[in-house]
Ligand SMILES: *[C@@H]1O[C@H](CO)[C@@H](O)[C@H](O)[C@H]1NC(C)=O
Ligand SMILES: *[C@@H]1O[C@H](CO)[C@@H](O)[C@H](O)[C@H]1NC(C)=O
């Protein structure tokens with residue numbers, strides 16, 4: 001009897017303590033998994049039609065010395081008031097170019113009206129093939145996560161160019177699940193297994209004020225066994241959720257891999273691939289395509305071929321969103337502007353937001369400025385139909401089965 005009398009309060013007390021522990025753990029774990037970065041409202045524009053765009057994109061456009069004119073042109077071709085544009089100019093570029101870029105952005109009336117074009121204020125020194133490029137991309141993702149609301153992050157350079165308008169892109173992507181990541185990948189490393197997986201290199205750009213080539217460590221390392229290596233295209237389209245996982249992840253894999261890839265040559269061609277495919281949470285979200293048209297020599301050289309007029313038809317037939325790489329003011333860019341983007345020199349690509357004039361004579365319409373009454377209006381065209389047929393193919397069971405192989 002005496003034991004039983006003692007037991008009841010004991011069970012009661014221990015279950016209370018147990019509940020308290022559970023509640024405390026819940027309180028501690030919830031804010032971490034549900035953490036949302038502070039969203040600063042940047043867009044003050046009020047839509048009179050009360051229409052909202054279904055999805056938004058955040059772009060990082062990277063450039064280096066001598067890229068200024070290309071950067072200006074691709075920004076005009078990509079601009080849309082509902083998206084965000086973060087421009088990065090290699091710290092190694094001359095001061096005059098940094099200054100001119102800042103001047104260009106601040107003097108364009110539409111950019112200042114909307115306030116969605118920014119420059120990385122403290123740019124990174126970028127070494128070709130070193131991890132500094134990856135650091136720049138992660139830096140940009142973190143800045144964009146903190147400052148605005150978007151659904152996908154797109155990484156481009158000044159020598160890329162769009163093949164469809166932003167209205168086309170917004171319209172086509174609005175039909176997709178928002179967790180999809182476009183990361184072209186493969187676990188068949190081939191020659192890269194020995195040439196990329198084993199060598200160790202150091203990028204002085206991480207700690208030096210001056211630019212210099214990466215240097216190689218004589219000793220090699222063995223291939224990883226705690227995760228599987230993947231490789232693929234450095235051009236990706238990442239979901240907001242995956243970007244949060246990379247930057248403020250609750251799991252340690254993004255950090256472990258980042259430290260591993262610090263000494264890996266051409267890390268931008270492997271980091272996101274290896275991360276997404278080794279993550280239990282994200283491996284089912286990946287589409288094995290980079291949505292880019294890139295032409296390589298046969299056998300492939302270090303750099304892809306520059307695209308000219310003769311590639312125009314091929315580019316369209318692939319139904320992709322971007323192509324690279326282009327020389328400054330190559331005639332094929334004028335053809336893309338005229339026929340695909342309906343863009344005139346110094347103006348924006350065609351879109352509902354800047355449309356003016358006559359529906360019957362859309363060729364006459366110009367996109368030189370914002371028509372605020374049109375904010376929220378989408379006018380997708382043939383580019384959206386092309387992209388739709390490519391995207392439908394990706395969402396098929398056959399494609400899903402090809403994930404992370
Ligand atoms: C991002 O884009 C640049 C082009 O400027 C490219 O060189 C880089 O490798 C890309 N990818 C990553 C993961 O940084
Ligand atoms: C680094 O650059 C500075 C300024 O451009 C120069 O004075 C210095 O000699 C350079 N140092 C090395 C180690 O190249």
Ligand SMILES: *[C@@H]1O[C@H](CO)[C@@H](O)[C@H](O)[C@H]1NC(C)=O
Pocket residue numbers: 317318319385386389390393
């Ligand atoms: C591209 O789009 C067209 C028109 O929608 C379609 O007929 C064609 O099969 C598509 N091609 C590819 C490679 O997806």
